[in-house]
Amino acid sequence: MELNSFFINKLGSDFTCTSHSHDYWEILYVAGSSGYVKIGAEIFPFADGDVVVHSPNTFHICYNRAPSDHYCMGLSGLDLNDLRDAVFAATPELRRLFERIIEETVTRRPRYRSFIELLAQEAGLSIMRYLVEDRGNSTTEVGAASVRAVIDKHYREKIDLNFLSDQVLLSKDYLRHKFKNEYGMSPIQYIIIKRVEEAKKLLRTTALPVKAISFECGFEDEYYFSRAFRKTCGLSPLQFRQQS
Secondary structure, three states, rough: EEEEEEEEEEEEEEEOOOOOEEEOEEEEEEEOOEEEEOOOOEEEOOOOOEEEEEOOOOOOEEEOOOEEEEEEEEEEEEOOOOOOOOEEOOOOHHHHHHHHHHHHHOOOOOHHHHHHHHHHHHHHHHHHHHHHHHOOOOOOHHHHHHHHHHHHHHHOOOOHHHHHHHHOOHHHHHHHHHHHHHOHHHOOHHHHHHHHHHHHHHHOOOOOOOOHHHHHHHOHHHHHHHHHHHHOOOHHHHHHHHHH
16 A cells, blocks of 8 residues: 555635546545535535545546635555545544644654655555445445435435435434435535536536526526526536536
8 A cells, every 4th residue: 555645635615626536546534614526427425524535547526615624645556445435424543543644744753754654554444444344334324325315316306305204214304414414414405416516517518508407407496596506616507608
């Protein structure tokens, strides 16, 4: 296992990075805000204190909701077979490891590079252990994952908490709490993000009018669509189309 990079990204409100990839595994520790990362065609919401794993050579985009720090670590090697694209809440052990890496990066005491490499390897092993064990769990997060799957399938339709509750057989309060804990945002916020991401695809690849795209992606009102799009992306739908 080899440490390719470690750096700290200090991000502002409503920050969106351009689509990019790396030739190594990128592991982020998120401190301070929620948002989402789009890896390939999938959207993964994240929250303060989460770990985000990107696979090599996979294009991804990160949206950050409020000022925060992203601690970015790059790993490569043949012994990383148990890694996979994922977002999960950092364990206390992982938080301590990232805090120690950050301390070594900031203080730069003698041999700090060697310490960072050792700590990064330990963090990589801890993440792989977590992901392997997570595959075998009956998992207490089935409720949140089920809600997300329903949204991904039905985002074009009229969705509210009553609809989601009926689909996954969970109470509205429970599924809202479960989803917020797992993904750092409410189900309704995720619906809007999902719809906006699909709208961006149509704005880039078709000549459909904005009104038609808004209805195609589940927005009942063109003006509400434009407001939600601007709030999420910082641009109007037409400005986004022109830049794309």
